Amino acid sequence: MIARATSRALFCFASLVITLMASACSSSAPPNNPPALPPTPDASLAPWYEPEILAFESADRADPPAPGQVLFTGSSSIKFWKSLAADMSPLPVLNRGFGGSKTRDVLAVFDRIVTPYQPSVIVYYCGDNDLGTDNTDSRSAAQGFISFDQRCREHWPGIRVIYIPIKASIARWSNWPAMRLANQLVRDYCSRTPGAIYADTVTPTLAADGKPDPSLFQPDGLHLNAKGYEFWTRTLKPIVLDAYEHRNTPLAPTE
Numbered sequence: 067m068i069a070r071a072t073s074r075a076l077f078c079f080a081s082l083v084i085t086l087m088a089s090a091c092s093s094s095a096p097p098n099n100p101p102a103l104p105p106t107p108d109a110s111l112a113p114w115y116e117p118e119i120l121a122f123e124s125a126d127r128a129d130p131p132a133p134g135q136v137l138f139t140g141s142s143s144i145k146f147w148k149s150l151a152a153d154m155s156p157l158p159v160l161n162r163g164f165g166g167s168k169t170r171d172v173l174a175v176f177d178r179i180v181t182p183y184q185p186s187v188i189v190y191y192c193g194d195n196d197l198g199t200d201n202t203d204s205r206s207a208a209q210g211f212i213s214f215d216q217r218c219r220e221h222w223p224g225i226r227v228i229y230i231p232i233k234a235s236i237a238r239w240s241n242w243p244a245m246r247l248a249n250q251l252v253r254d255y256c257s258r259t260p261g262a263i264y265a266d267t268v269t270p271t272l273a274a275d276g277k278p279d280p281s282l283f284q285p286d287g288l289h290l291n292a293k294g295y296e297f298w299t300r301t302l303k304p305i306v307l308d309a310y311e312h313r314n315t316p317l318a319p320t321e
Contacts, residue, residue: 118164119175126182133184135160136310140191141167143233146289153299157310160185168196169210173217181221186313188218189306191230193248194238202244207232208251215255215262224317226309228263229256230302233271234278236287260317263309267301 135158138144144163151159162179164171169192180188192214196207215227231249234242249268256264271294273279280287282294290298 113171113174115164115167115171115175119178122162122179131160131183132158134158134186134313135183136187136189136306137162137180137183137185138189138191139163139179140172140230141165141195142289143191143194143230144189147295149292149295153295154303154306157303157306163191166195167192169193169207169214173210173214176214176217180218185222185225187226187228187306187309189228189230189302190214193232194235194245197232197238197241197244197248199238199241202241204244204247204251207245207248208255211252212255215259219261224261226261226263226313228265228302228305228309230265230298231268233290234268236278236280236283238288239278260319263305265302265305267298270297270301 136154137160138147138150139162141163142165144150144161145165147153147161147163150161160183162183172190172192190211193207193210196210197204201207211229215229218225218227229252231252232245234245238245253264256262271279271282282290282297284291
């Protein structure tokens with residue numbers, strides 16, 4: 067009986083040792099399946115304008131723009147200004163307009179297509195798409211530029227920022243009262259803000275009846291054609307040139 071009990075005890079002890087050894091080996095062995103990689107970002111969730119901004123950044127890496135240029139930014143009226151460099155010559159200009167943008171979009175990419183260039187002067191056109199044909203929130207559209215201008219001044223307190231007013235177009239003429247009010251609100255802001263400049267490109271593009279001159283527009287009635295950009299250039303270039311020539315001159319306080 068004693069021998070049988072002793073044998074049973076030895077068997078239990080051996081089983082325990084084997085179990086412990088197996089447990090130790092399994093805890094130190096690498097897992098059969100490696101940890102899952104983080105999911106690839108869904109490109110469909112990126113902002114609609116991301117391809118254009120990435121293209122700007124790629125171009126900047128391949129050929130870094132010289133600092134201190136005149137930066138034009140905003141929506142498609144800037145993007146489609148293909149003759150911009152020639153029209154503004156001999157001023158050094160950089161076009162960073164992207165089509166369809168609203169003021170919130172320009173502000174969202176501010177640190178990607180404004181601050182990296184250390185511009186000497188900035189020319190801004192946006193708000194057209196904010197109001198479109200049926201949005202009458204003029205104050206919000208005007209505030210978009212004001213927020214942009216104030217953000218510029220946080221980086222460069224003495225910079226000149228030129229506002230091209232929302233154009234009077236054939237396609238969006240029905241909403242011109244809201245656009246005109248937004249322009250006036252910005253004009254008032256510029257009149258009391260040193261360095262913020264309102265360039266009246268609207269008046270020269272109106273026909274004798276006070277409506278948009280059809281000869282200045284592409285067939286869509288919204289975007290300017292080459293003649294339309296000529297009209298913009300006549301008004302805008304002297305203002306941009308003066309701002310550039312005085313880029314290092316301290317701003318005079320507004321009276």
